[in-house]
Amino acid sequence: MxxxxxxxxxxxxxxxxxxxxxxxxxxxxxxxxxxxxxxxxxxxxxxxxxxxxxxxxxxxxxxxxxxxxxxxxxxxxxxxxxxxxxxxxxxxxxxxxxxxxxxxxxxxxxxxxxxxxxxxxxxxxxxxxxxxxxxxxxxxxxxxxxxxxxxxxxxxxxxxxxxxxxxxxxxxxxxxxxxxxxxxxxxxxxxxxxxxxxxxxxxxxxxxxxxxxxxxxxxxxxxxxxxNDRSLVARGACGWEDCALTVLATVVSVPAPNRAIIDAGSKTLTSDLFGQTGYGHVLGRPDISIDQLSEEHGRLVSQGEIGLTVGQRIRIVPNHACVVVNMVDEVQIVHGEEFVAAWPVVARGRIT
Structure with a gap:
């Protein structure tokens, strides 16, 4: 799992x-x-x-x-x-x-x-x-x-x-x-x-x-x-159901009723915007915005009660999938919610 x-x-x-x-x-x-x-x-x-x-x-x-x-x-x-x-x-x-x-x-x-x-x-x-x-x-x-x-x-x-x-x-x-x-x-x-x-x-x-x-x-x-990624959904090239890559993150703090912090920041989600507002789409929660990233934290905000708890896990479709892949040593291959294997990103960091 x-x-x-x-x-x-x-x-x-x-x-x-x-x-x-x-x-x-x-x-x-x-x-x-x-x-x-x-x-x-x-x-x-x-x-x-x-x-x-x-x-x-x-x-x-x-x-x-x-x-x-x-x-x-x-x-x-x-x-x-x-x-x-x-x-x-x-x-x-x-x-x-x-x-x-x-x-x-x-x-x-x-x-x-x-x-x-x-x-x-x-x-x-x-x-x-x-x-x-x-x-x-x-x-x-x-x-x-x-x-x-x-x-x-x-x-x-x-x-x-x-x-x-x-x-x-x-x-x-x-x-x-x-x-x-x-x-x-x-x-x-x-x-x-x-x-x-x-x-x-x-x-x-x-x-x-x-x-x-x-x-x-x-x-x-x-x-x-x-x-696929959030930028392509925004352009109408695909839907959320076509996004094969997501970032799994954990809520580490809920310091205010309308604000939560996750353990994924710019080193995971990328700061690329592609003309959009925010740094990813929280699946199942279109009311939540990821409005701010530091290196290791992502800030989630909502207009009303955010309804998240410390320890809860969420899945995020990033703005730009290509950059996200290049920032990790391995990707976790899944079938729905079932873990299959971890694959090393063989060409990660190959920029010369």
Whole structure:
């Protein structure tokens, strides 16, 4: 029973996680879209294998060290995309070792990164596949125009040690139309230069059920979908019943009729807000707000009597599941209220 789990703890309902994975996989299969889930949400080899079992063609990682951890932990992980500009000889040497082990691809959005990759991989045996990252509205990384995508694609295709592998974007929410417009123009311009565009990859959980509205996209990279969180409920992407990850916390103080303190603070629940008010949703108690966090305490308040007692346990859907997972050494796998096992978070803290 979950009553035996020490708090604060991160719980993952494996059945819910599997249901979430299979739901999107069915959608993607129905529209001819390959799925390459981002493992930064769960950081667990078993979860990645569950996604592969459902039909995923590979995984996405954000950092070299994340890919190293996942590849080392599972022989079934053989196709990896790292969606990050990789700079520096130390990282490039590690990248080359991974490239020898699996089918590996990376992204770049500038000539400095491309030239650095080429300088290293021109000296080793196996070429590295590189995609051009494109900014389709999220305004983070990525070339700004299809014309810039063409120039960078040509640079990659001509670079010793590299192979041009396609186009990549992380779009804004509800950005399918912008992705379709940008990628269609970029692909046509690149192909007009005699360069094939093998893959066009997009991603993001909030708009994943609209992925087919950008038919130019050949694969999709959802991440948080496996667990879901409060931010996705707020965006209408899922319901509370779809949230596979919760934080189990204990009430340690009730110092006022409308106020209680729990043993989960910013080191457990994360201070991420994503435009929301409060730091999580207490399941079954929509009248309670988590209005304040210190490192080890969370403050719960209500308009009326809070109705909690010292020693009582509550379950909270955090604002951002990905960060919560990265703050704990292990997650507690449950089936409803039944404890199943504790799984170490293999890729925790892999930020290089």
């Amino acid at each position: 979950t009553s035996r789990i020490e708090t604060p703890a991160v719980l993952v309902d494996l059945d819910l996680a599997r249901r979430n994975v299979e739901k999107f996989q069915a959608y993607a299969d129905g529209h001819g879209i390959r799925v390459r889930p981002h493992i930064k949400t769960h950081k667990l080899p078993y979860m990645a294998e569950m996604q592969l079992d459902a039909g995923a063609i590979g995984i996405t990682c954000q950092k070299v060290s994340e890919a190293e951890a996942m590849i080392a932990a599972s022989e079934r992980i053989t196709d990896v995309l790292i969606t990050y500009n990789i700079i520096g000889e130390a990282k490039l040497a590690r990248l080359a070792k991974l490239n020898d082990k699996v089918k590996l691809s990376v992204v770049a959005d500038n000539a400095v990164v491309v030239d650095g990759l080429s300088a290293h991989f021109s000296k080793v045996g196996k070429p590295l596949a590189v995609l051009v990252e494109c900014n389709t509205g999220a305004n983070r990384c990525g070339v700004s125009t299809p014309d810039e995508a063409v120039e960078l694609a040509r640079r990659i295709a001509a670079a010793p040690g590299l192979a041009f592998a396609g186009l990549m974007t992380y779009p804004p929410v509800n950005g399918a139309a912008a992705v379709q417009q940008f990628m269609s123009k970029a692909r046509d311009l690149i192909e007009a230069k005699g360069i094939a565009v093998p893959m066009i990859t997009s991603g993001g959980t909030p708009s994943m059920m609209d992925a087919a509205e950008a038919p130019i996209v050949t694969e999709y990279r959802p991440g948080t979908y496996i667990y």
